[in-house]
Amino acid sequence: MMGLKGIVIAAGLAVAGLSAAVQAAPQAAAPAVQGTDPGQQAAAAPGNVSNVAPTTASATPPADAASPALAMDGAPAMSSAEVNKAGPDGRNIGRPTDGMFDIQPQVTRNGQFAYWFHNKILFPLITIISLFVLALLIWVVIRFRQAANPVPSKTSHNTAIEVIWTLAPVAILVAIAIPSIGLLQAQFKPAPAGAVTLKAIGNQWYWTYQYPDNGGFEITANMLKEKDQVAAGERFRTDADGPRLLAADNRVVLPVGVPIRLITTSNDVIHSWAIPAFWMKLDAIPGRLNESSFTIERPGLYFGQCSELCGPRHAFMPIAVEAVPPAQFAAWVRAKGGTMPGRNADGTAKSSDKVIPQPGADANPTEKAGEFATPPAGLDPATKPLPATPQGATNNRTGAGNAGM
CATH class of the missing domain: 1.10.287 (Helix Hairpins)
Known part of the structure; x- marks a missing residue:
């Protein structure tokens, strides 16, 4: 038993040493991203590969940085140093508390x-x-x-006991x-009509978010690195951004008191979108859509991270959520180039009319069985080389997005 325990401890120390060596490796500066402020660029990764997560063609350009309603990352100005102060019981709101052995205060x-x-x-x-x-x-x-x-009992049965x-x-x-x-x-209760839909897409190793009910605009979120890990002029984490390893360059913004329909999926491997203060942990699985719902009852800034082992940089996929009043959420949506859904005659919000297809679902029917045709034969490895895969499942060096190691 002691031998097994020693082996486990030695393996843990070896992994910790390897992580420290990777973090200490020199980082090359990332090339400037056209149309963005150099101070907002994420740190570069080895091999001069940009560490800034890409967006799809549907992503909207960032809002005017001079707008008084917006902070540096395009979200309402909210400082973690002020918002996440400890409550009367000594626990921080929306973030972990050093030395505290308890569940985070819940806001759902x-x-x-x-x-x-x-x-x-x-x-x-x-x-x-x-x-x-x-x-x-x-x-x-x-x-x-x-x-x-000295004389043991020979009793074999006791019906009452x-x-x-x-x-x-x-x-x-x-x-x-x-x-x-x-x-x-x-x-797992379905979200009611008028809920705000947030689609979280896991990538190695960052998050992409879409708002299907609000014009379909998209944001991406990478972890903010420490000051000594970035080149001069690049944005780094501050106390206002959030705790170490939990601060993101772009925050998710959601309204308070409005049901949220969370939909998760993934572009590569299984991830998990988890916010402890929301009592929310939903797996993001490639090729599938998982759905859950929650309602945030208190404005604030809340942190979480990927909770499914998804590769070498699993620990560097933070989630930062700003919960704001509905009016402020609407202003943020408009600033991002999105739109707000209309209202019914009684003043309630209209239900979502956006169709989010899922393989095999009624809204996305597959090919009928009677019309099935045998697919053509693939390439013969003996005569033709197989095409190279542009992105591995656990090593994202050649694929687009976060540089990985």
């Missing part, structure tokens, strides 16, 4: 219920069970040791299952 109803379920039911229950089992072990060790019990230790765990599991199933159902 599902998160608040889950927090109550954890603190009021699960934690006391597991504490009681653990102490009870420990007491039984101590009693057995003392009461039935050889010195106190067997019934109790069978029914008691069943009753405990049923009591836990009732609120647990309710929480699981609430987490």
